[in-house]
Amino acid sequence: MRLKGLLFFCVFYCSIVTSQNKQILAGFDEIPQSLIINPGNDVSFQKHIGFPFLSGISINAVSSNFTLHDLFADDGVDINDKIRNLLFNLSSKNHVAVNQQVELINVGFRRKNDKDYVSFGLYQELDFINYYPKDAAILFYQGNTDRNGNLELNRPYELSDINFKGDVVSVLHAGISRKVNKKLTAGLRVKLYAGAFNFQSIHNKGTFTTVLGENNILQHQFNSVDFALQSSGVIGNNSNDGIVKTTLEKMILNSNFGLGFDVGFTYNLKNDITLSGSILDIGFVNYNNNVKTYSLKGDYNLDGLDLLTPIDIENPDLGPWEQLTDEFDDELNNEETSRAYFTYRPMKLNAGIEYKFGKKVSSLKKVNSVNCAAFVERKLERQNKAGLQLYSIFRAKQPQVALTGFYYRKIFSSLAAKVTYTADSYSFKNIGLGASTSIGNIHFYGGFDNILGYTDLSKSNSISIQFGINWILE
Amino acid sequence: MRLLVPLIVIISLFSCSSDLDFNQVDNIELTQNAVITGIYFQADQTKFLNISGSTEINEVSIISTFDLFKGDYIRDKLVKVVFDFELENTFNRNFEIEVVFLDESNLQTQTISLPVFQNANNFSVVVFEGSDLESLKTSVFVNLKAKLLPGIGMIDIDIDQLLTLKSTAKFTLISS
Numbered sequence: 001m002r003l004k005g006l007l008f009f010c011v012f013y014c015s016i017v018t019s020q021n022k023q024i025l026a027g028f029d030e031i032p033q034s035l036i037i038n039p040g041n042d043v044s045f046q047k048h049i050g051f052p053f054l055s056g057i058s059i060n061a062v063s064s065n066f067t068l069h070d071l072f073a074d075d076g077v078d079i080n081d082k083i084r085n086l087l088f089n090l091s092s093k094n095h096v097a098v099n100q101q102v103e104l105i106n107v108g109f110r111r112k113n114d115k116d117y118v119s120f121g122l123y124q125e126l127d128f129i130n131y132y133p134k135d136a137a138i139l140f141y142q143g144n145t146d147r148n149g150n151l152e153l154n155r156p157y158e159l160s161d162i163n164f165k166g167d168v169v170s171v172l173h174a175g176i177s178r179k180v181n182k183k184l185t186a187g188l189r190v191k192l193y194a195g196a197f198n199f200q201s202i203h204n205k206g207t208f209t210t211v212l213g214e215n216n217i218l219q220h221q222f223n224s225v226d227f228a229l230q231s232s233g234v235i236g237n238n239s240n241d242g243i244v245k246t247t248l249e250k251m252i253l254n255s256n257f258g259l260g261f262d263v264g265f266t267y268n269l270k271n272d273i274t275l276s277g278s279i280l281d282i283g284f285v286n287y288n289n290n291v292k293t294y295s296l297k298g299d300y301n302l303d304g305l306d307l308l309t310p311i312d313i314e315n316p317d318l319g320p321w322e323q324l325t326d327e328f329d330d331e332l333n334n335e336e337t338s339r340a341y342f343t344y345r346p347m348k349l350n351a352g353i354e355y356k357f358g359k360k361v362s363s364l365k366k367v368n369s370v371n372c373a374a375f376v377e378r379k380l381e382r383q384n385k386a387g388l389q390l391y392s393i394f395r396a397k398q399p400q401v402a403l404t405g406f407y408y409r410k411i412f413s414s415l416a417a418k419v420t421y422t423a424d425s426y427s428f429k430n431i432g433l434g435a436s437t438s439i440g441n442i443h444f445y446g447g448f449d450n451i452l453g454y455t456d457l458s459k460s461n462s463i464s465i466q467f468g469i470n471w472i473l474e
Numbered sequence: 475m476r477l478l479v480p481l482i483v484i485i486s487l488f489s490c491s492s493d494l495d496f497n498q499v500d501n502i503e504l505t506q507n508a509v510i511t512g513i514y515f516q517a518d519q520t521k522f523l524n525i526s527g528s529t530e531i532n533e534v535s536i537i538s539t540f541d542l543f544k545g546d547y548i549r550d551k552l553v554k555v556v557f558d559f560e561l562e563n564t565f566n567r568n569f570e571i572e573v574v575f576l577d578e579s580n581l582q583t584q585t586i587s588l589p590v591f592q593n594a595n596n597f598s599v600v601v602f603e604g605s606d607l608e609s610l611k612t613s614v615f616v617n618l619k620a621k622l623l624p625g626i627g628m629i630d631i632d633i634d635q636l637l638t639l640k641s642t643a644k645f646t647l648i649s650s
Contacts, residue, residue: 015643039496068494071498072494072495072496072498073493073494073495074493074494074495078501079502080502080504081524083502126539140506141504141506142505142506143506143507143645144507144508144509145507145508145509149505149507205587210509210511213511215514215516215639215640216511216512216548216641217558217560217642218509302511303514304510304511304512304513304640305513305514305538306513306514307514307515308515308521309620310532318537319539320536320539321538321540322539346500359493361649
């Protein structure tokens with residue numbers, strides 16, 4: 001079963017891709033969490049307090065070129081044939097990535113100058129990406145042979161296909177969104193990262209090839225190998241306290257700290273046209289707690305076990321096997337260290353343009369006054385918005401890009417809805433639906449991406465859910 | 475709430491999945507074939523003569539650790555091993571090569587005997603399956619013995635002669 005689990009995992013490499021694209025939240029000014037996507041968002045409320053652990057929950061899952069249905073459909077096709085087709089048809093650009101966020105605290109308030117909106121909080125984020133290691137998967141699946149078991153001579157197996165990264169971090173953040181002038185709102189958010197877990201193997205190079213040898217029939221060549229597997233908080237974790245408690249402890253007690261920031265803006269180009277943009281998670285985490293790094297670097301040609309090698313004079317007790325393994329370790333600088341390392345956070349870019357149109361409808365806005373505690377002012381806004389959003393996340397191999405078109409409508413003063421259509425390299429039929437509503441000062445929001453996929457989850461390439469509850473003072 | 479609750483309910487109601495059979499996992503069968511380079515050596519005439527060259531050495535023997543079967547995965551999944559041997563002999567004498575596998579107690583688990591005829595290329599294929607393979611899997615040492623068989627005329631230390639052994643091993647692992 002362990003092998004099946006591993007094989008199953010390999011198969012899933014391909015396919016499930018999660019982007020962190022929150023196209024439904026982006027530009028949704030009624031939602032405080034839109035400030036997490038763009039710290040320069042032009043929000044209108046005076047205060048907000050997120051319900052602890054409930055103010056912002058997001059889970060995203062997207063798949064490319066593969067669905068559960070492809071593998072487990074009850075269609076009479078031998079599952080071994082399905083696995084084989086999958087392993088060979090997928091490319092090393094396919095990947096699985098998972099992103100999940102839970103806000104623990106999210107609070108914000110408008111400063112007395114009425115220009116600045118300050119927000120801060122704490123959220124937990126899990127992020128994992130794993131590119132399909134095609135050559136390594138095939139090497140594992142059928143060895144260095146073809147389907148019939150014949151040796152694949154001179155076929156280089158790429159180590160560069162091995163590329164994965166996963167971490168769990170808690171992010172303490174504080175940001176300010178300032179209305180610079182009538183047209184421009186700019187924002188900055190500073191982040192302190194605390195890493196609980198990290199494991200990664202990125203930027204690998206080199207090949208493994210079997211060729212005809214001179215000293216022996218065959219020779220295994222490790223060419224230009226540069227491979228590293230790094231982890232923090234993963235290996236040697238023998239806690240029996242359960243994953244939640246262990247993770248929370250590590251978030252608090254581990255000294256894997258990092259810094260980062262987000263920047264963003266909103267610019268009213270004309271009365272009804274608005275531009276916006278943000279860059280998120282420009283930062284790093286330094287991992288130095290419970291670190292294990294396993295690395296190989298160099299070239300090595302393995303001829304086999306030479307049974308008449310002259311005894312090593314310096315180590316006369318070493319037999320041929322020990323000499324061979326020592327030589328392998330030396331030539332490929334095989335080492336395991338505990339040196340600290342740092343990782344960049346996956347940087348994200350959001351850009352958008354929206355056009356407001358339709359009749360003007362009122363929304364409530366509370367404005368402080370010197371003479372009275374507060375009075376309610378009616379703010380008129382266009383009922384409809386339509387526009388485009390561009391999203392990109394910079395990953396180890398290449399950025400993932402998504403283009404979203406959206407239509408937003410303010411249905412009532414306390415109810416707004418947004419429909420999105422997103423095209424990316426994984427799907428061209430991704431329709432999302434989101435809504436924001438309130439009862440008194442209690443504000444609910446929710447968004448579902450790829451709603452067509454919910455009609456048959458097994459065939460769905462994309463699932464994304466975001467929802468939360470806030471207390472908002474308009 | 476007026477929209478959110480119905481939205482969630484509607485999506486939940488319409489969320490479904492076509493017929494999937496996860497029990498197919500039980501039918502997964504994986505066959506892995508790995509062809510790896512094996513033991514090799516090259517011995518010239520000096521290996522079979524004493525320092526003065528006056529007396530023949532009838533057997534050259536070397537023992538080595540052999541940890542290929544150490545891992546649980548290999549032990550559990552390995553169903554067949556095929557050794558391919560290529561032997562080249564330029565001596566005017568016949569040899570016999572013995573590859574003896576030993577367990578932790580230095581007890582013999584399996585032995586491969588390879589006849590090597592004089593002035594000839596010799597090829598041998600040796601297959602281990604079933605109980606022979608199970609015995610082979612307990613091996614942790616390999617002892618190679620090159621035995622010089624009696625023949626006409628003594629080995630001349632001044633004439634270059636070689637006995638060469640090359641090999642590969644094909645491991646077949648099946649998981650189901």
